[in-house]
Amino acid sequence: MMTQVIFIQKFLFIILLSCIDCSIYIYNARNSPSVEFYDCIYYQSVPYCRRPLKPISLERNRKEWNCSHNGIIHSFYSLWMKNISINTILHKWKSSIDKVEEYIYYISQSIQSNEDSEYICECIHQRSFGMNCEYLLADGATFDDSIVAKFFSNSTMNLYGGDLVCYVTLQCDYGLLCLDWRDICDNEQQCMFGHDEENCDKIEFNECENDEYRCMNGMCIPDEYFLDGSFDCMDMSDEKEHFHDMECPYQLANFYCDDRICPPGQFSCADGQCIKYRLGGRNPEQSFLSCVNQRNQFYMCEMNDKGNLKTLSNGQCYKVLDEKNRTMNEYCNYLIGCQFLDHIMSDCSCKANKTCVILLEKFCLSLFPISYPPGGIIAPYIFESFHMSHNPPKLLLSVTLNGTIKCRGHLKYFSFKTKYSFYENLREAESTLCQSIPFLSIISDGGYDEFCYNDSKTFNNRSYNVYDICHSENQCVSAYRIRDGISNCLNRNDEEEEDNEIVLKTCSTARYHRFRCSTDETTCLYANMLGDGKYHCKNKYDESWMGIHILLSRLNCTHEFKDDCQLFRRYIELSWKLNVTNDSNQENLVTKQIPFRSYCDTFWDLASKEDENTTMCQLAWICSKEQWRCSSGHCIDILWVLDGEWDCPDASDEENIFHSDYYHRETFAFKEKFQEQYARQPFDKICNLTIEYPCLPINTSEYSNNMRPCIDFKLIGNGQIDCIGGYDERNVLEHCSRSGTSLGYDFKCVSSNTCISYEKICQDRCLHDEDDALWCNAYQVSEKDPGLIFFQCLNNSYEWNRQCDHIYDCSNGEDEYMCDRKQFQEIIYRKQKELSLKTKKHIVYLSQFPNNTNITKIINTSNVKSSNFVSKNTIPIPYWCNRGIGMLMSNNSIVCFCPPQ
Numbered sequence: 001m002m003t004q005v006i007f008i009q010k011f012l013f014i015i016l017l018s019c020i021d022c023s024i025y026i027y028n029a030r031n032s033p034s035v036e037f038y039d040c041i042y043y044q045s046v047p048y049c050r051r052p053l054k055p056i057s058l059e060r061n062r063k064e065w066n067c068s069h070n071g072i073i074h075s076f077y078s079l080w081m082k083n084i085s086i087n088t089i090l091h092k093w094k095s096s097i098d099k100v101e102e103y104i105y106y107i108s109q110s111i112q113s114n115e116d117s118e119y120i121c122e123c124i125h126q127r128s129f130g131m132n133c134e135y136l137l138a139d140g141a142t143f144d145d146s147i148v149a150k151f152f153s154n155s156t157m158n159l160y161g162g163d164l165v166c167y168v169t170l171q172c173d174y175g176l177l178c179l180d181w182r183d184i185c186d187n188e189q190q191c192m193f194g195h196d197e198e199n200c201d202k203i204e205f206n207e208c209e210n211d212e213y214r215c216m217n218g219m220c221i222p223d224e225y226f227l228d229g230s231f232d233c234m235d236m237s238d239e240k241e242h243f244h245d246m247e248c249p250y251q252l253a254n255f256y257c258d259d260r261i262c263p264p265g266q267f268s269c270a271d272g273q274c275i276k277y278r279l280g281g282r283n284p285e286q287s288f289l290s291c292v293n294q295r296n297q298f299y300m301c302e303m304n305d306k307g308n309l310k311t312l313s314n315g316q317c318y319k320v321l322d323e324k325n326r327t328m329n330e331y332c333n334y335l336i337g338c339q340f341l342d343h344i345m346s347d348c349s350c351k352a353n354k355t356c357v358i359l360l361e362k363f364c365l366s367l368f369p370i371s372y373p374p375g376g377i378i379a380p381y382i383f384e385s386f387h388m389s390h391n392p393p394k395l396l397l398s399v400t401l402n403g404t405i406k407c408r409g410h411l412k413y414f415s416f417k418t419k420y421s422f423y424e425n426l427r428e429a430e431s432t433l434c435q436s437i438p439f440l441s442i443i444s445d446g447g448y449d450e451f452c453y454n455d456s457k458t459f460n461n462r463s464y465n466v467y468d469i470c471h472s473e474n475q476c477v478s479a480y481r482i483r484d485g486i487s488n489c490l491n492r493n494d495e496e497e498e499d500n501e502i503v504l505k506t507c508s509t510a511r512y513h514r515f516r517c518s519t520d521e522t523t524c525l526y527a528n529m530l531g532d533g534k535y536h537c538k539n540k541y542d543e544s545w546m547g548i549h550i551l552l553s554r555l556n557c558t559h560e561f562k563d564d565c566q567l568f569r570r571y572i573e574l575s576w577k578l579n580v581t582n583d584s585n586q587e588n589l590v591t592k593q594i595p596f597r598s599y600c601d602t603f604w605d606l607a608s609k610e611d612e613n614t615t616m617c618q619l620a621w622i623c624s625k626e627q628w629r630c631s632s633g634h635c636i637d638i639l640w641v642l643d644g645e646w647d648c649p650d651a652s653d654e655e656n657i658f659h660s661d662y663y664h665r666e667t668f669a670f671k672e673k674f675q676e677q678y679a680r681q682p683f684d685k686i687c688n689l690t691i692e693y694p695c696l697p698i699n700t701s702e703y704s705n706n707m708r709p710c711i712d713f714k715l716i717g718n719g720q721i722d723c724i725g726g727y728d729e730r731n732v733l734e735h736c737s738r739s740g741t742s743l744g745y746d747f748k749c750v751s752s753n754t755c756i757s758y759e760k761i762c763q764d765r766c767l768h769d770e771d772d773a774l775w776c777n778a779y780q781v782s783e784k785d786p787g788l789i790f791f792q793c794l795n796n797s798y799e800w801n802r803q804c805d806h807i808y809d810c811s812n813g814e815d816e817y818m819c820d821r822k823q824f825q826e827i828i829y830r831k832q833k834e835l836s837l838k839t840k841k842h843i844v845y846l847s848q849f850p851n852n853t854n855i856t857k858i859i860n861t862s863n864v865k866s867s868n869f870v871s872k873n874t875i876p877i878p879y880w881c882n883r884g885i886g887m888l889m890s891n892n893s894i895v896c897f898c899p900p901q
């Protein structure tokens, strides 16, 4: 038996190799008392399987023989008799590998009996497959195409939707469309009696501790997580970055999509995508506003802009393809579409000879009035039906409103008919119903609180922050929503509040996390309103840094580039401290905060240059282990050591490398390189190169033979100019005309504080002779070729030698002095290095993290607060075709083939 199996597998393997794309191969289809997944199809080694929520018992086709989708049943015995090849069964019939294996085993036996022979299905329908041909692929697609379309491309190819994720913990009358967990406490009553909006004040009016950030929905996260570059609030309100939910429908498992709640007033697609207009899919111009999974169109798929969707019995939309054989009902819907919705229907043959109405009257009159959608969908209490008027032919809408909803202080029961569609906005419908519609009865218990919970207390026993800003409406919203940048009241009262005192008070405990435009215009803006491209402040401080030209949208605080996150936090905090008026310009009052790693990196990030203060770097800075530490305490890339250019302010990565503590550690690696780079230096016969640096002194205009053109290494980079042109301080002095960058190879005229660029040294001269005479008197630029410079040796030989040609012509080698700059180097000194450093991805070593700290404990405590409210554990794990590929079954239900979680 064992060898048999191996033989079969080998055999199959060989056959499979010979034909890869031409069929569908189903694995794991065998019956078993307990399976976690079954009917797997491999795509690039990933198994896409049916994965029930919990293990099930799989017992198929033992008793009744059945092949769906017109599949043909063959018993093993008849196959054997007809001598049908295994190749055919395997590649053409699309049953399952397990079945084929069984058959191979069957024919390998010595006797083939007809008695207990099994059967195998031949799946005839082009798109059907499966042990019983029960699955039907999407339109013309292969399984591979479906996967590519769904997960790897942006294609809007219409795949079948999957089972809805329903929030089952709350039982209520929600009409047709089951609840998404995001529908709970979203300020819209999706349940009759508003059961989904019960006790929501607990979170809406929640108060956080002082060291916490209060998310837009009232949840709390630790303060450190505010503006740290990654989303922590379920409403994404703690970051400046905007969440791109369009990716959610196309993604496999994604924590952010699964846990995200929608912004106020938006409709949840139940997969992390949120849309602004529920009915967007109906309007061709707004079809991009529709849920990718079409949840907003469920039960009314026919209203889709393209008119090619049909509603399945479970409400999902199904793309009509080869539907020539319609049921009567479908046919009538089609005629209605042709006659009345002509902007959305194509392919209407009755339209051409104007017979739609005739056909409607002939076949469909009995259907009217048509309930469409067939129940409450926008709200459980809104029912629409259509009548047909004959002359002229017209569809007449009538809306029945019949239900009970929460109003302020009471529940209201109403039941009436109207001609108008109510449902552009559910909150608006609720508001109208509560205020102006006659009621059948009023129940005083169960409504929203009449006085906005003004004497309620939070979990941590704090008073609610109440200011009844939307006073003419049903709901009470937290006072933290006033002037926060998002309108919450239907009449926008909350965003139009102009009384500074009120906002000052309602925002008081949120100040460190909210932005105030100015003292004249007190706001309580969320961080993600900064730099979002819309003006929320009259002085535009929400878009540009203190009103000046730096655009906040250009500053980086994203999951990828977090450099400016601290800057944002500080900007927000300072907005409350500075007395900015609407037209002041106080840029300098805000000092820039820089990332930790920008300290002691040899590049100035602060105008004060304090980030590169040698005293501090030497005293307190520690380099990471892959860096080189200068004697000055600065940290540089180890590849920059002995590359011929000073990176340490004190040159301890080049000439002065003997002074670096690190030199001793790395002796072998660098000795050779040093020899190569600095074997000869100007004045090396005079200076002691172990302790001295060759340098023509300042304040001297004449060379004399007893001059020692050398300085102690210790004088390099100490801030005092010792060498002509500031040569010893090239990394420490700021350039005269390029603020924020160092002098580099340019020549500093000390007394006039001007700089001459390297190419122009001695062609342009300093204002005062004493600054450059010593050097420039010996200098002559070739008239023919300005790049060619001749140099007269300082000890008065009258011979002119080429400068910087690597040949030491003068006896002291001074013709090779000031030649450090390589040819073709960038104009701005060390710019490439700066760029590469600042854009580098930084590795963070956490080995220093205390070993005995219980990390899980930390995480758990930080989560305690949020789990008080919408406990994540009660939310069902989304399990639907968002993560997989949907297949249509013959009973019109949809099943999903999903990759492992």
Ligand SMILES: *[C@@H]1O[C@H](CO)[C@@H](O)[C@H](O)[C@H]1NC(C)=O
Binding pocket: 154, 246
């Ligand atoms: C993907 O689709 C989104 C939304 O339709 C669009 O903004 C984006 O440009 C598309 N990306 C590609 C690569 O086509």
Ligand SMILES: *[C@@H]1O[C@H](CO)[C@@H](O)[C@H](O)[C@H]1NC(C)=O
Binding pocket: 322, 324, 325
């Ligand atoms: C439509 O139904 C007829 C009879 O039921 C059948 O013969 C025909 O094949 C069907 N056509 C399609 C496209 O399914």
Ligand SMILES: *[C@@H]1O[C@H](CO)[C@@H](O)[C@H](O)[C@H]1NC(C)=O
Binding pocket: 349, 350, 353, 355
């Ligand atoms: C109108 O067109 C349809 C489809 O082409 C055809 O079946 C029908 O007989 C036509 N009716 C008349 C009155 O011409």
Ligand SMILES: *[C@@H]1O[C@H](CO)[C@@H](O)[C@H](O)[C@H]1NC(C)=O
Binding pocket: 400, 402, 403, 415
């Ligand atoms: C209104 O709804 C109630 C409860 O669902 C039902 O009993 C009643 O018949 C409905 N009334 C109308 C006029 O549809």
Ligand SMILES: *[C@@H]1O[C@H](CO)[C@@H](O)[C@H](O)[C@H]1NC(C)=O
Binding pocket: 554, 555, 556, 561, 839
């Ligand atoms: C933000 O990051 C991008 C990518 O690194 C960079 O090009 C851009 O200059 C940064 N913006 C600022 C203001 O630093």
Ligand SMILES: *[C@@H]1O[C@H](CO)[C@@H](O)[C@H](O)[C@H]1NC(C)=O
Binding pocket: 577, 578, 579
């Ligand atoms: C800003 O103004 C307020 C009140 O007008 C005052 O209390 C506060 O001291 C001022 N702050 C500064 C920094 O001037």
Ligand SMILES: *[C@@H]1O[C@H](CO)[C@@H](O)[C@H](O)[C@H]1NC(C)=O
Binding pocket: 610, 613, 614, 615, 616
């Ligand atoms: C560097 O920091 C020290 C200590 O804070 C300070 O005394 C010194 O003035 C600073 N140096 C410069 C150049 O700012």
Ligand SMILES: *[C@@H]1O[C@H](CO)[C@@H](O)[C@H](O)[C@H]1NC(C)=O
Binding pocket: 688, 689, 690, 691
């Ligand atoms: C150079 O200075 C070092 C350290 O002071 C000393 O040991 C060495 O003898 C000097 N070399 C010469 C050639 O003077």
